[in-house]
Amino acid sequence: MASSNSRGTSPTSSACVIGPQTAVRGSLSGEEDLVIEGRVEGSVSLAGHLVVADSGEVEADLEIESIAVHGQVRGDITATRSITIERGAQVSGNVKAPRVIINDGAHFDGAVEMDVDLPEELRKAAR
Amino acid sequence: MANTVIGSTIVIDGEITGDEDLVVQGTVKGRVGLRQNIYVEESGILEANVETATITILGTVTGDVVASERAELKSNCRVVGDIHAPRILIADGASFKGNVDMDG
Amino acid sequence: MARQSQSTPADPATLIGPGIHVRGRVTGEEDLHIEGRLEGSIELTETVFVAPEGIVIATVQARDVVVSGVVVGNVTAEDSVTLNAGAKLVGDVTAPRVIVADGASFSGNVAMGGEPPPPRKRKNAARRAAPAKPAAKAVAKPAAKAAAKPAAKKAAKKAPAKKAPARVAAIPTPRAAKRDDDDTIVVKHAAVESASKKTSKKKTSKKAPPRARVPKPGKRRVGRR
Numbered sequence: 001m002a003s004s005n006s007r008g009t010s011p012t013s014s015a016c017v018i019g020p021q022t023a024v025r026g027s028l029s030g031e032e033d034l035v036i037e038g039r040v041e042g043s044v045s046l047a048g049h050l051v052v053a054d055s056g057e058v059e060a061d062l063e064i065e066s067i068a069v070h071g072q073v074r075g076d077i078t079a080t081r082s083i084t085i086e087r088g089a090q091v092s093g094n095v096k097a098p099r100v101i102i103n104d105g106a107h108f109d110g111a112v113e114m115d116v117d118l119p120e121e122l123r124k125a126a127r
Numbered sequence: 128m129a130n131t132v133i134g135s136t137i138v139i140d141g142e143i144t145g146d147e148d149l150v151v152q153g154t155v156k157g158r159v160g161l162r163q164n165i166y167v168e169e170s171g172i173l174e175a176n177v178e179t180a181t182i183t184i185l186g187t188v189t190g191d192v193v194a195s196e197r198a199e200l201k202s203n204c205r206v207v208g209d210i211h212a213p214r215i216l217i218a219d220g221a222s223f224k225g226n227v228d229m230d231g
Numbered sequence: 232m233a234r235q236s237q238s239t240p241a242d243p244a245t246l247i248g249p250g251i252h253v254r255g256r257v258t259g260e261e262d263l264h265i266e267g268r269l270e271g272s273i274e275l276t277e278t279v280f281v282a283p284e285g286i287v288i289a290t291v292q293a294r295d296v297v298v299s300g301v302v303v304g305n306v307t308a309e310d311s312v313t314l315n316a317g318a319k320l321v322g323d324v325t326a327p328r329v330i331v332a333d334g335a336s337f338s339g340n341v342a343m344g345g346e347p348p349p350p351r352k353r354k355n356a357a358r359r360a361a362p363a364k365p366a367a368k369a370v371a372k373p374a375a376k377a378a379a380k381p382a383a384k385k386a387a388k389k390a391p392a393k394k395a396p397a398r399v400a401a402i403p404t405p406r407a408a409k410r411d412d413d414d415t416i417v418v419k420h421a422a423v424e425s426a427s428k429k430t431s432k433k434k435t436s437k438k439a440p441p442r443a444r445v446p447k448p449g450k451r452r453v454g455r456r
């Protein structure tokens with residue numbers, strides 16, 4: 001499916017897949033890549049790359065290494081590496097990562113928090 | 128040309144400072160302090176006190192002008208204010224109201 | 232690098248050159264390229280380009296905004312805001328299209344409009360806060376509460392910033408706000424609620440699928456940290 005994203009640890013063929021007809025409610029944790037094509041509610045904590053496919057619906061707070069969203073996410077996302085919000089994706093919540101990429105055609109509402117390395121004098125202005 | 132250009136529909140209300148040529152086609156109100164050359168084109172309106180090296184005026188200037196080198200008032204320009212510059216050129220057809228001071 | 236072709240000024244109508252510093256209000260109906268420095272505000276019916284070396288400390292309003300340099304201030308665009316690689320933006324962004332390229336850094340809220348933020352989580356927070364009625368209000372309006380309190384100077388100082396979460400000034404404020412122990416307890420309460428993820432996650436999952444409305448991003452930030 002939409003697992004073509006090769007950012008970060010790209011989902012290998014062995015990636016765990018939550019299929020389109022599957023719903024998970026609760027907390028999900030793991031140390032491998034995960035593809036969500038179905039529905040997940042609760043929380044996800046993953047030491048790996050998470051792909052929310054076009055059909056994926058996530059209503060959870062996510063703590064992952066990296067993520068590519070093609071589908072829907074409602075919840076806060078914290079990534080240690082990167083967050084990519086692809087065209088057609090719908091994300092609402094606060095996102096925090098060293099790298100956040102929002103593509104044209106993505107819908108995002110929330111706060112973005114990245115480290116912005118401003119010159120000293122501008123840092124004052126930003127406060 | 129990598130000049131700074133204030134286009135004809137632009138209005139700046141405030142202060143422009145720097146070390147670069149400035150071309151005014153729009154409106155600048157407030158204060159201009161430059162160490163280079165200012166060109167006020169036909170459409171340009173400068174409602175400001177100006178400090179510069181040289182200024183060439185084809186448009187409208189309202190305010191005092193201090194040029195360290197030269198002030199040039201071209202034909203059809205309209206200037207209201209005092210001009211202080213070692214060299215001042217006023218062309219035929221220029222409209223000017225104010226004092227001229229060419230002392231050092 | 233990675234500059235959009237349109238951001239390269241071929242023969243820009245209006246250009247603030249690298250040696251120029253403008254302070255004040257800029258309005259107009261044509262593209263504006265900033266390679267120098269501009270402080271104040273920009274209101275334009277066309278596109279604002281902030282070149283890689285450009286620095287803008289201003290509230291920006293335009294049809295499109297393309298940033299390759301530094302912007303500190305809130306940015307509102309009728310059409311799109313694009314942050315190219317290397318861009319740095321601190322402030323809130325409001326536009327139907329917001330594009331953040333890899334290599335851009337950004338801190339602030341994004342509001343793309345469209346459908347309202349989906350229901351989530353807030354229900355828990357509201358339920359929790361319910362016993363203390365005035366407290367619940369404080370969750371909704373921490374600013375008002377803080378301002379009303381004849382609290383320490385510390386709190387009073389912060390109040391103005393909190394009042395306008397949309398402003399740039401407010402962005403770093405939440406950090407400070409969370410230490411405001413003696414101020415609004417409920418704010419803290421809410422913070423605990425959403426900050427201690429494990430608790431809140433379990434709650435979320437056990438209780439009925441959360442359906443309450445989501446707090447505005449800005450407010451959540453305040454509560455969160």
